[in-house]
Amino acid sequence: MFTKILIANRGEIACRVAATARRMGIRTAAVYSDADAHARHVMACDEAVHVGGSAPRDSYLRWQRIIDAARATGAQAIHPGYGFLSENEDFAQACQDAGLVFIGPPASAIRDMGLKAESKRLMEAAGVPLVPGYHGQDQDPALLQREAGRIGYPVLIKASAGGGGKGMRAVDKAEDFAAALASCQREAAGSFGNEAVLVEKYVQRPRHIEIQVFGDRHGHVVYLFERDCSVQRRHQKVLEEAPAPGMTEALRRQMGEAAVAAARAVGYVGAGTVEFIVEQPGGYERPEDMKFYFMEMNTRLQVEHPVTEAITGLDLVEWQLRVASGEPLPLAQDQLRLHGHAIEARLCAENPDNDFLPATGQLAVYRKPSASGFEVADVRIDDGVREGDAISPFYDSMIAKLIVRGRTRAEALGRLDAALALVRIVGVQTNVQFLRRVLATPSFSGARLDTALIQREQGRLFGQDPLGLDMAVAAAAAHIMLAERAAETPDPFSRTDGFRSHGVASRRIDFDHQGQPVVAKLRYLPGGLHLQVGDEPAAPLSFTPQDERIDVRYAGRRQVVQVFRRGAALHIFGTDGATAITELDPLASAGEGAGEGGRLTAPMPGKVVSFAVKVGEQVRKGQPLAVMEAMKMEHTIAAPRDGVVGELLFAPGDQVAEGDELLRLAVSA
Numbered sequence: 001m002f003t004k005i006l007i008a009n010r011g012e013i014a015c016r017v018a019a020t021a022r023r024m025g026i027r028t029a030a031v032y033s034d035a036d037a038h039a040r041h042v043m044a045c046d047e048a049v050h051v052g053g054s055a056p057r058d059s060y061l062r063w064q065r066i067i068d069a070a071r072a073t074g075a076q077a078i079h080p081g082y083g084f085l086s087e088n089e090d091f092a093q094a095c096q097d098a099g100l101v102f103i104g105p106p107a108s109a110i111r112d113m114g115l116k117a118e119s120k121r122l123m124e125a126a127g128v129p130l131v132p133g134y135h136g137q138d139q140d141p142a143l144l145q146r147e148a149g150r151i152g153y154p155v156l157i158k159a160s161a162g163g164g165g166k167g168m169r170a171v172d173k174a175e176d177f178a179a180a181l182a183s184c185q186r187e188a189a190g191s192f193g194n195e196a197v198l199v200e201k202y203v204q205r206p207r208h209i210e211i212q213v214f215g216d217r218h219g220h221v222v223y224l225f226e227r228d229c230s231v232q233r234r235h236q237k238v239l240e241e242a243p244a245p246g247m248t249e250a251l252r253r254q255m256g257e258a259a260v261a262a263a264r265a266v267g268y269v270g271a272g273t274v275e276f277i278v279e280q281p282g283g284y285e286r287p288e289d290m291k292f293y294f295m296e297m298n299t300r301l302q303v304e305h306p307v308t309e310a311i312t313g314l315d316l317v318e319w320q321l322r323v324a325s326g327e328p329l330p331l332a333q334d335q336l337r338l339h340g341h342a343i344e345a346r347l348c349a350e351n352p353d354n355d356f357l358p359a360t361g362q363l364a365v366y367r368k369p370s371a372s373g374f375e376v377a378d379v380r381i382d383d384g385v386r387e388g389d390a391i392s393p394f395y396d397s398m399i400a401k402l403i404v405r406g407r408t409r410a411e412a413l414g415r416l417d418a419a420l421a422l423v424r425i426v427g428v429q430t431n432v433q434f435l436r437r438v439l440a441t442p443s444f445s446g447a448r449l450d451t452a453l454i455q456r457e458q459g460r461l462f463g464q465d466p467l468g469l470d471m472a473v474a475a476a477a478a479h480i481m482l483a484e485r486a487a488e489t490p491d492p493f494s495r496t497d498g499f500r501s502h503g504v505a506s507r508r509i510d511f512d513h514q515g516q517p518v519v520a521k522l523r524y525l526p527g528g529l530h531l532q533v534g535d536e537p538a539a540p541l542s543f544t545p546q547d548e549r550i551d552v553r554y555a556g557r558r559q560v561v562q563v564f565r566r567g568a569a570l571h572i573f574g575t576d577g578a579t580a581i582t583e584l585d586p587l588a589s590a591g592e593g594a595g596e597g598g599r600l601t602a603p604m605p606g607k608v609v610s611f612a613v614k615v616g617e618q619v620r621k622g623q624p625l626a627v628m629e630a631m632k633m634e635h636t637i638a639a640p641r642d643g644v645v646g647e648l649l650f651a652p653g654d655q656v657a658e659g660d661e662l663l664r665l666a667v668s669a
């Protein structure tokens, strides 16, 4: 076994590989870019070598530097993780030439499986079932179009060198073929430096089921069962599970054996995944009718490998290290067992409501379920970030993977939702609530799986959050009142909002919720505290804090919420969902107006109570200038900066409209 390995990757996969190495007593060396100088994966390793600038092409893809780093640290082997150099045959070869072990398959197997078209020709020869299609070398557009006609529409044009869900075009009819082909070739040339395409039958309502395989250098190849990765957005995986719902023993064996044949055909060693597209001609109710076709082989450890670990009880990175160091596979096919059910969710920095646009930012709050004080059984989190870290535009938008296990699928699903409900992320938009909504759809919970699931269920997945505006306002108001109570100052005049624990019995708070202004009115009525949200009728509000949570009861509904304030924004995490709402400080807007032209305007309609200053008086920033009464509350208008009172435009008792100028402040001489 190796005594030291270099991990040529970053983020969660680098941390994950380092964890197994440490457990096995193997020392680790990290590589890092400028942006990752203080990243978690650097801390997870015993040594670290800086390899260049933040962009991958300046660091994680510079394989000569990475090989030099391995040599300099005395590592005997390089683990490439996934992405970056993991499927780069030149890198695998260069490792070997430098006397280093590449922890992955031989360079020849990467090459054979590297191009989708070539790999299909090899698979055809090995008797592995293929999607009906054309994967020849002749790329004449007229020929490709004829082939599409022969296959029958709809067809899928795929960049042969494509990956990561890019370089694919579905074509419904012959008239659209030429334009789709040209656009696919352009993307293929731009993204992959190779414009070759293949044409396949576009399988309707397919499932994506893949088989984990493992080979060693002693001629053994086994399969570690399947993963269902049908829940996808933009041809990229969102949720993955094992085993595949409805999988029969017979089909599992057939697919497993086909995957082993595929691996053997290219002399495969190490961890690999054979991806199949699965047709369901009998619909969801007849999984025994499923037909599978080879799609591609990923010659590396896959993002979703933890679900296989969860159902087999194995550590696939340990297997990789054993196989790479020359050991035989730890178990034979008939010793492999499958227990229970596992589901993985990819937590990504993205905006599901805006076509999953990747998001960046700082993880101002990042709390895993375990930080909640509650326990959900059999939850594993694989991540490579800490609270305070940035999600930068340089790398993948995946923040963490949440993997749960249960005896049954229903148990795993329940645990995944329970765990997701306890994730707290503020500062970066994420898909956490979206994932919860996907889990709750009848399609997912009923295991009616296919790659169009998200599209089919879109009505339940996008837009409104189940927490709802009323509950968000109730939670925000509760949080604001509790924070004020906690910070209760002895000097009542330092308070500017006019709401005091003794005295004023009502107040108004203005919010902005997703671009819409929302007025919240709080009143102490004989029956207790009441909240009115917008034009809705007022309803009783009560709340009880406990630790970091608040039990909020409003209008007959109850939620246990946790609220984080960031500036004016309140990030609310409830039992049912999560949302953010911004507290609008009416005085802040008065101050803004003053900053521009020295004018001080009424933040809302009301009555002038008094002026605290006289014309010509020198005032200091923050000094009270006037008191207004609005919505049965007093508001103090404070000086936004130092100055001299120029003119008072109203008298005490006057009614003013929103935006009316109350007084003028001149710059001090």
Ligand code: ADP
Binding pocket: 082, 083, 084, 162, 163, 164, 165, 166, 236, 237, 298, 301, 302, 303, 304, 396
């Ligand atoms: P999986 O099949 O495990 O979902 P993918 O093929 O989607 O894996 O890619 C795994 C990882 O590799 C991605 O998360 C990404 O980091 C990286 N990757 C793969 N292909 C590309 C690509 N074309 N562009 C950028 N990153 C890619």
Ligand code: ADP
Binding pocket: 131, 156, 162, 163, 164, 165, 166, 200, 201, 202, 203, 204, 206, 208, 232, 235, 236, 275, 277, 295, 296, 451
């Ligand atoms: P990538 O290298 O980007 O992972 P794949 O060939 O594995 O490309 O395909 C990615 C996804 O695209 C699949 O998981 C599936 O959802 C969809 N897909 C691929 N081939 C077909 C097909 N012939 N018919 C329908 N959907 C397909």
Ligand code: MG
Binding pocket: 275, 296
């Ligand atoms: Mg794929």
